Amino acid sequence: MKILISTLFCLFFLTRAEVFSQEIQRPNIILIFADDLAYGDLGIYGAKGWATPHLDQLARDGARFTQFYVPHAVCTASRAALLTGTYANRLELFGAIDHTAKHGLNPEETTIAEMLKSNGYKTGMVGKWHLGHHPEFLPTRQGFDRYFGLPYSNDMWPNHPEVNGYYPPLPLIENETVLAYLEDQRELTSWYTQKSLEFIEDNQNQPFFLYLAHSMPHVPLYVSDKFKGRSEQGLYGDVMMEIDWSIGEIRKKLESLDLSENTLIIFTSDNGPWLSYGGHAGLQAGLREGKGTSWEGGIRVPAIFTWPGTIPAGVIQNQAAMTIDVLPTLANLSLSPLPTLPIDGRNIWPLIQGKPMEDKPYFAYYNKNELQALIYGKWKLVFPHTYRTIPQGTEMRNDGLPVKYTQIKLEKSELFDLSTDLGEQTDLSERFPEILQMMNEFAESARKDLGDALTGREGSGNRKAGRIQEN
16 A cells, blocks of 8 residues: 555646646746845935846836745854745854854755756855855855855954954855955856856756845945946945846846746845945835844845746736745745755745745744744744844944944833834734734744744744864
């Protein structure tokens, strides 16, 4: 009987795979992840002061999400979640690790690159990694055939404006070799773009996965001479226009190689704007707070999915989704098996095509495993916690130096209807007790599974980060 059931299952899977492959050819995949790019930083999302024509066209040619999230409003955790389809706190990865870290993404976890490589894809990464700088944690040990970029954030170098003498020289790495230590970052976006084009050219005759993780517009801002002074806004706008140019160059390369209709491009960001940097930070577009918080300005990001001829043009998707959904969606499209260890995302291919799906709860964690917020459809519940904000009346700067945050304690849970209150100003918890109860039940399930430092809970489903073996 077991053999019969197994045989029927295999026949079902093969039949499904054959039908799917007849409907949709297995695509090349380009995943572009910007750093600290805000929800309002693209023209099609309302940007003023600079132009992003290539990104705007990318959105018009496919699907644009208006309620897309990262689960962690900070670098390392956000990247771990994207590449594994799993909340980073489940993986024991928090915050933004630096050159002193002895840990990184556990090699036992499955990245998008490993999943696709096992299914015949060529894999390459260009840009900021930030999941461990020791050799055993580098991209080449996590499923990528090639790597070119920085091991962590571009401000983790001797020129940091607030930390004197802490950071060593910033290494530019190819595969596992340090090519140089950067003293200037003006050509970084151009270098990333060129390496991306080379990867596409070299792998045009086979399925490929390119992960392009731009270091910009994270501070310190640098732009090449070809874009210096191009925007009305200033340096931040110049940087955004160069990122937009990079997307244009990639699309031009795909067209020249006749690959456009077999390539899925995804564009999103790792979190919202670093507001303390004033004119060197992005646009909140009416959202509350920014990077480093679980308010909408910290975790809501632009998201575009384009695949000409397969994803309908002009889709505007208003349902909530999250970066943890990218891996299972790509598994479905590439007919790849999901990781053996449990993940947290789901396949959102129907949403990308403009179709509805049942809402699911999404959780926002920050600091050392604090469950700070929960999103379910249009509803958001924010739990009591301490968060950073810029005091009212602070004179903002535009010279690359930050102003100081202050800490505020949210004393009680607050419930918001995001469909009418993007700025999270009106607490509806007393008006909708049944919604509050439902949201608290979702939160309790997360605390049991993932833990919650705010309520002193240990999660039963958490795993360990990778750690270097020290003598």
